[in-house]
Amino acid sequence: MARGVDLVVGKLITTGDKPEWLNTEASFAALCGVGPVEYSSGRGSSRRPSQGGDRQANAALHRIVFTWLRFDARSQANDERRTREGETRHEIIRCLKRYAAREVFNLVKTESVAP
Helix, strand or coil: CHHHHHHHHHHHHHHCCCHHHCCCHHHHHHHHCCCEEEEEECCEEEEEECCCCCHHHHHHHHHHHHHHHHHCHHHHHHHHHHHHCCCCHHHHHHHHHHHHHHHHHHHHHHHHHCC
């Protein structure tokens, strides 16, 4: 549960006094700079993290992801599986940051709805 509390604190700092302005978790991910941006070069196309957004929120998500990779068994298993599938370390971290942003958004959205 401590993991959830840390995430909620980071989300509240980023959203400020108006968490209701963020209607979807994708909008929060974009605010944090972890929403994927499509790019292409020649025949191939891929995704990369957004260069914009709140850098402090992005740094907080980065620390969360590396804490998960160090201590959380689910994240470690996910990392090993994706590495075996041939994904790069940057792709794995990008996906985990997006997942962390989704968790934070859902935690704060339920907290802001509750009286």
